[in-house]
Amino acid sequence: MKIVIALGGNALGNSLKEQLQLVRQSAKPIVDLIEAGHDVVIAHGNGPQVGMINNAFEESRKSNSSIPEVPFAECNAMSQGYIGFHLQNAIREELENRNINKSIGTIITQVIVDKDDPAFNNPTKPIGGFYSKEEADRLSQETSYIFVEDSGRGYRRVVPSPKPIDIVEKDMVTTLLENNHLVITVGGGGIPVYKDNNRFIGIDAVIDKDFASAKLAEKLDANYLIILTAVEKVAINFGKEGEKWLSRLDIESIDKYIDEGHFAPGSMLPKIEAAKAFALSKKGRTALITSLEKASQGIRGETGTIIENCKL
Ligand code: ADP
Ligand code: MG
Secondary structure, eight states: OEEEEEEOGGGTOSSHHHHHHHHHHHHHHHHHHHHTTOEEEEEEOOHHHHHHHHHHHHHHHHHOTTSOOOOHHHHHHHHHHHHHHHHHHHHHHHHHHTTOOOOEEEOOOEEEOOTTOGGGGSOOEEEEEEEOHHHHHHHHHHSSOEEEEOTTSOEEEEEOOOOOOEETTHHHHHHHHHTTOEEEOSGGGOEEEEEETTEEEEOSOOOOHHHHHHHHHHHTTOSEEEEEESOSSEEESTTSTTOEEESEEOHHHHHHHHHTTOSOTTTHHHHHHHHHHHHHHSTTOEEEEEESTTHHHHHTTSSSEEEEOTTO
């Protein structure tokens, strides 16, 4: 089966040091799927990592004005590079441990968004460090940055989160996959770009990694989208009285549950919406949300939450 795996924050951790250790654990369930004969493409998030890179430039610019302003698209590209390095390094080691002869590499990936996406009128995604009101006012005058007050902790820059439309490097991913190679792609949701004549132009924005992974799975004509996160299953009444862990979510109940507010925006909701979009995109496409540790059991139908469209 052709599987797109979307790795969440818990596969990579919150710091560089943590990541170096965690990726070797995260490699195991991924290689289990490869060992079972599946074709696997790996996507991942980058929230803490791109935040770290962005903060490092911001902080150094505060004391040294000769440091250039580094656009967010470039920070995103840097995060794809070093996360990809850690993942391909750890997965290769695990492949060699099991005598599996496969090569793995990372593609710096651009994802096309619509310049007129309504998200551009309403930036919501906080990135980078916290500023005082005075600093935020000064920076927003010097740059075109938009700042919002974040839960009493200070002012933070926000960027838009547009929806992915297409993956620029998808043909390359397909070719590599057909030739039995493993690919890490759309890291951090991909670098958002829009097309202006023959040129792709990077934008200061963040594409949700769950949506980008679903788009990738659709474009690669994958059978399965597996979203690996910190929970084994999706729940309704999550963390509340009446909590119920679901093994299956059918498309009709999804909309009802979304309306009833069962899935937290910014964490579970994008996964559910991405899973639904993938399952609806073509007959035979299945999405699975489960934990990293349970990936292999999940694909055997033993655990996790399955989202498939039985009506198509
Ligand atoms: P990732 O880094 O994998 O994207 P997130 O933290 O963004 O992870 O989202 C996963 C988290 O969503 C879970 O760890 C859980 O705390 C939270 N969550 C919110 N609503 C639900 C729900 N209805 N069922 C299960 N988990 C939920
Ligand atoms: Mg998330």
